[in-house]
Amino acid sequence: xxxxxxxxxxxxxxxxxxxxxxxxxxxxxxxxxxxxxxxxxxxxxxxxxxxxxxxxxxxxxxxxxxxxxxxxxxxxxxxxxxxxxxxxxxxxxxxxxxxxxxxxxxxxxxxxxxxxxxxxxxxxxxxxxxxxxxxxxxxxxxxxxxxxxxxxxxxxxxxxxxxxxxxxxxxxxxxxxxxxxxxxxxxxxxxxxxxxxxxxxxxxxxxxxxxxxxxxxxxxxxxxxxxxxxxxx
Numbered sequence: 001x002x003x004x005x006x007x008x009x010x011x012x013x014x015x016x017x018x019x020x021x022x023x024x025x026x027x028x029x030x031x032x033x034x035x036x037x038x039x040x041x042x043x044x045x046x047x048x049x050x051x052x053x054x055x056x057x058x059x060x061x062x063x064x065x066x067x068x069x070x071x072x073x074x075x076x077x078x079x080x081x082x083x084x085x086x087x088x089x090x091x092x093x094x095x096x097x098x099x100x101x102x103x104x105x106x107x108x109x110x111x112x113x114x115x116x117x118x119x120x121x122x123x124x125x126x127x128x129x130x131x132x133x134x135x136x137x138x139x140x141x142x143x144x145x146x147x148x149x150x151x152x153x154x155x156x157x158x159x160x161x162x163x164x165x166x167x168x169x170x171x172x173x174x175x176x177x178x179x180x181x182x183x184x185x186x187x188x189x190x191x192x193x194x195x196x197x198x199x200x201x202x203x204x205x206x207x208x209x210x211x212x213x214x215x216x217x218x219x220x221x222x223x224x225x226x227x228x229x230x231x232x233x
Contacts, residue, residue: 003032008083010037012188015068022075035081036072039188040065041181042096042141044089057140069144082145082154087184091161093206097135130221137214147214154210159184159203178202 001007002025011018015038022030043061057066072079088095136156137146146154161179179202187194187203197203211217 002029003034003078005034005080008035008037008081009033012037013039013041013185015040015064018068019071022071027075030075031078033076033079035083036076036079037083037085038068039085039184041184042086042088044095065141073144073148078150079148080150080152082151082156084142084154084156085159085188086156087159089181091179093158093160093204096158096160097132097139132208133210133217136208136210137217143214146210149213149215151213152211156208156210158206158208159187160206161203162201 011021018036018038022033041061043059086096136142142154142156145151159179179197183197187197194205198205212220
């Protein structure tokens with residue numbers, strides 16, 4: 001059971017339970033674990049994020065996260081899959097890694113582009129995907145996780161609260177809370193609520209899929225760039 005790729009060990013937002021649960025199992029059992037699912041609130045130390053940095057790595061939440069990551073790396077050495085649900089403490093997406101999403105000024109839609117322009121657009125899109133994945137691999141909260149040698153896939157769902165509309169304001173400028181830490185905790189445990197929050201437009205869930213460990217990814221990127229060079233004569 002431990003070694004089945006179909007078995008997903010879901011600890012929700014209880015990261016400290018991972019150490020307690022697997023600490024009572026044998027090392028052989030821990031080495032057989034293949035997929036872990038968990039959720040975490042990215043802290044905003046001091047109440048602010050730093051341009052996609054995800055807050056400072058300070059405070060109790062940061063310690064819990066770092067202990068969790070270290071335990072996975074040192075004890076669950078056969079781990080191949082990660083399923084992460086993340087949200088920022090302030091409800092925004094400002095703490096997540098970001099790249100500039102705007103298209104180059106003056107670029108026409110793909111349908112109206114000539115062959116050369118379409119090829120250039122596809123090249124730019126590939127570059128954005130590579131840069132986006134690079135940011136996640138370098139992000140201080142996920143770099144150690146994504147560099148695990150045995151990792152084959154990490155699925156990361158980022159939750160962002162949709163800003164309230166003007167008509168949702170009540171007296172004295174106070175807004176009705178719709179998404180906060182408590183609601184996020186309920187969403188982690190209730191897949192039906194997750195779907196409803198997204199369908200109702202309260203939360204945007206953006207999914208990232210990262211394939212392979214960072215070492216293997218860097219090797220594949222290097223191999224790709226080498227093969228793309230013109231042959232010397």
